[in-house]
Amino acid sequence: MDHSSTPAPHAARYRTPQELTDFVPTLDAAPTDRGLLKLIVRRPALGEREVLAVGRLDPAYGLEGDSWLSRGSTRSADGRAHPDMQLNVMSHRMVAFLAQDPALEPLAGDQLYLDLDLSEGNLPAGSQLAFGDPDAPGAVIEVTEQPHTGCAKFVARFGPDAMRFVNGRVGRPRRLRGLNARVVLAGQIHTGDLVTVRRPS
Numbered sequence: 001m002d003h004s005s006t007p008a009p010h011a012a013r014y015r016t017p018q019e020l021t022d023f024v025p026t027l028d029a030a031p032t033d034r035g036l037l038k039l040i041v042r043r044p045a046l047g048e049r050e051v052l053a054v055g056r057l058d059p060a061y062g063l064e065g066d067s068w069l070s071r072g073s074t075r076s077a078d079g080r081a082h083p084d085m086q087l088n089v090m091s092h093r094m095v096a097f098l099a100q101d102p103a104l105e106p107l108a109g110d111q112l113y114l115d116l117d118l119s120e121g122n123l124p125a126g127s128q129l130a131f132g133d134p135d136a137p138g139a140v141i142e143v144t145e146q147p148h149t150g151c152a153k154f155v156a157r158f159g160p161d162a163m164r165f166v167n168g169r170v171g172r173p174r175r176l177r178g179l180n181a182r183v184v185l186a187g188q189i190h191t192g193d194l195v196t197v198r199r200p201s
Helices: 017-022 024-028 092-099 102-108 152-158 160-166
Strands: 034-042 050-052 054-058 087-091 112-115 128-131 139-143 179-185 187-190 194-198
Touching: 017 024, 017 160, 024 092, 034 054, 034 102, 034 187, 054 139, 087 092, 092 102, 092 112, 102 152, 128 179, 128 187, 139 187, 152 160
Parallel strands: 087 112
Antiparallel strands: 034 050, 034 112, 034 194, 054 187, 087 179, 128 139, 128 194, 139 179
């Protein structure tokens, strides 16, 4: 079969603007200081997704086995991978609501999905997220200033209303499309890890 002609999977029914608005209180109830790592997704090649129980993070390459380093970035002057866009992090509450099926959640294209308030107010740039034991974390990442806004694939999979919502006046300050981060302490992460917030002083 020619996979290039096979339609990409998408949510069976796109969420309506009213459903999205009604879901905001659930999003706002996410924990602010200690959350959970709900999903780890590796992108070994364009269009490919691998859900991991355990992943390894490193400042040199981001998530081990992910294509961040090789895919480059239009936001870098030389076209190489942008160091402040190593990891895309998204609210698991948001993606689960949009996907409506756990098997479709990885299609959002992010590597880490957290049950945590990712808003600009809660996680200003420079905030760090420690995975596992807060006193001896398995790995630490840092929120960067690079915005994460999504692409046409997000629209195809979750609908134009979802894209407008996550990037609109409600979604943008809450970072409902997600945030960009970089690895500052190498180590292993596990699905179900505690995620502890360290805000810049």
